[in-house]
Amino acid sequence: REVHQRVLRGEIVICDEEEYFYDDGSSNWMRWECRPWYENDGSIGGFVLYSEVITERKLMERALYNEKEHFRMTLLSVGDGDISADDSGRITVMNPVAERLTGWTTEEALGEQRTEVLRVIYEDTGEINEDYLEKVMAAGSIIDLSNGLLLVSKDGREMPVEIGAAPIKDSMG
Secondary structure, rough: HHHHHHHHOOOOEEEEEEEEEEEOOOOOEEEEEEEEOOOOOEEEEEEEEEEEOOHHHHHHHHHHHHHHHHHHHHHOOOOOOOEOOOOOOEEEEOOOOHHHHHOOHHHHHHEEHHHHHHHEEOOOOOOEEEEEEHHHHHHHOOOOOOOEEEEOOOOOEEEOOOEEOHHHHHHHO
């Protein structure tokens, strides 16, 4: 009633999402918009109400959020250091184990090039190993490097590591 009165005074009222409950206890999510209806002389003669049931969209959003949170909690709780980077090599996700190993906090690492944060050298030569992720991207498959690699932390500590890398593909491959 309050919305109708506002609209009859010339206001347009929009609600992007509102849960509507029925007498039987069920509900639907709705998106609605209420606008004045103008007479030929310019006066407001009533209102037009548009409504759309968006329950399916809300359920999909909730499922996507739950899946994302499940993934995030899994990533943050595993015992291995996990780092994810976008296709340009910038860090997007880092778990606490990776923070301890690299010496970088997630806040510091986000947006940085992975070669800055994840510095890996060959144990026998001290040469930098930067090409393993390029190999993964080119092959489009998982690789494991388990012998003779050292991770160089932010403060210069070197520790032996095994590295596994895998591409994350979207629906278009």
